[in-house]
Structure formats: structure tokens, C-alpha cells
Amino acid sequence: MEQSIWELMSHGGGAMWVVVAFSVIALAVAIERLIAQWSFVARARELADLVRRGLGRGAIEESRAACERSPSPLADVFIVGYDKLGKASAEHVGTAVHRERLRVNQDLRTRLWMLGTIGATAPFVGLIGTVIGIMSAMGGFNAGEQLKVSTVAGPISQALVVTAAGIIVAVESVILFNYFSQRAARIGVEMKLLTEEFLELLLDPDRPEKVAAPVAPAAKKGGGDGDREAA
Numbered sequence: 001m002e003q004s005i006w007e008l009m010s011h012g013g014g015a016m017w018v019v020v021a022f023s024v025i026a027l028a029v030a031i032e033r034l035i036a037q038w039s040f041v042a043r044a045r046e047l048a049d050l051v052r053r054g055l056g057r058g059a060i061e062e063s064r065a066a067c068e069r070s071p072s073p074l075a076d077v078f079i080v081g082y083d084k085l086g087k088a089s090a091e092h093v094g095t096a097v098h099r100e101r102l103r104v105n106q107d108l109r110t111r112l113w114m115l116g117t118i119g120a121t122a123p124f125v126g127l128i129g130t131v132i133g134i135m136s137a138m139g140g141f142n143a144g145e146q147l148k149v150s151t152v153a154g155p156i157s158q159a160l161v162v163t164a165a166g167i168i169v170a171v172e173s174v175i176l177f178n179y180f181s182q183r184a185a186r187i188g189v190e191m192k193l194l195t196e197e198f199l200e201l202l203l204d205p206d207r208p209e210k211v212a213a214p215v216a217p218a219a220k221k222g223g224g225d226g227d228r229e230a231a
Helices: 005-009 011-037 040-056 061-069 072-085 090-107 112-138 147-202 224-231
Strands: none
Touching: 011 072, 011 112, 011 147, 040 061, 040 072, 040 147, 061 072, 072 090, 072 147, 112 147
């Protein structure tokens, strides 16, 4: 028998609403994480290349300016190194840079716990809805009434819809959780490699220093009079 959307949502004593809410939250987190991680590695590599070329010719201020203009979160890591350069030892500079890198790496996993939680709890919410639905269906029959399979099958099948929905949402959430966790791990490894390369160039004692072009000295005033006096 066909059911309206409202009848379907009423199954399980409102548990279906919870399952649907879980599904919406999971999709919202997935879209937000997709936007946050989109082209992350490409932007980071592009910034690292600009910084590498700048430090290679000793243009520290120029490479720092490239970091300040870049939308890549890796720029925050590099800027910490520029801020500490000359104010702390090489060891402390490296520690500060890696600490900032860990902070950025942690931001990549923001809200992923929600996907894991939904994946773990959605089946049980669906199961609770099924139990409530079966109990409600059985409570509608009289004690002395002879039940037929066709009479019982309808309410039970309707109650099982909540369990099926909970399992589907759980599978969806677990797949999204694993995908974005693995993606964040790969980005973290790439960030570590780029950060170590940056520190090698920044803290290299043999790094060339950009020297300003010499300015020609201005001619002394009254030079002609002095020559005439000497003559």
C-alpha cells in the first residue's frame, strides 16, 4: 500500500525523523569538508614553489609577501617561520613551525567526529524505531483476536523501514568518514614534507642574502672652488 511522506516519517515513534536528521547532518559535514579540502595540496605546492624560489635567491621579504597573499592554510605555517627567524634559535624556529603545522593538520579533521558518531548510532536509532513500531502494531490487536500473517506482516514491514533507513545512513556516514580521514592523512603527509623543505631553506646558513644595489655617492658641493684654490 502506498504511503505519504508524512506517514512514512511517523514510523517508529519519531525515530525516522532522527534518522533523516542524521542523514542531513552527514551530507552537510561532507560538503563542508569537501570545500575545505578542495585543491588543498595544489595550493600548498604552488605556495611552496614560490617560497622555494624566493629563498633560493635570498629574497626573504618577497617570499614572505607571497605567503601573506596566498589563500593556502600552509601560508600560516610558513609565516610563523618568518616571524621567528632571527628572534629564536634554529631549533625553536623548527618547533614553532611544526606546532603550527599540527594545528592546521588538526583543522582538516574538524567535524569528522560527527560522521563517526552518526555511523555508530544510526543503526541503533533505527532499531529502536522498529521495536517501537512493532509494539505499537501489536498493541492494536485484541487479546482474543485470531491474527493472520497478512494482518501482522503490514505493520511489521512498516516498522522495519526505520531499521533499513538507519543502516543506510550509517553506511553513508562511515564511507564519508573513512574518505575524508584518509584524505586528511594524505594532506598531512604532504604538508610535513613541504614544511621540512621550507625549514631546510630558511635555516640554511649558506642561503644567499639579497643585497641592495649600491647607490652612487653624491658629488660634493663646492668641489670646483676647492680645485681652484689648490691650483
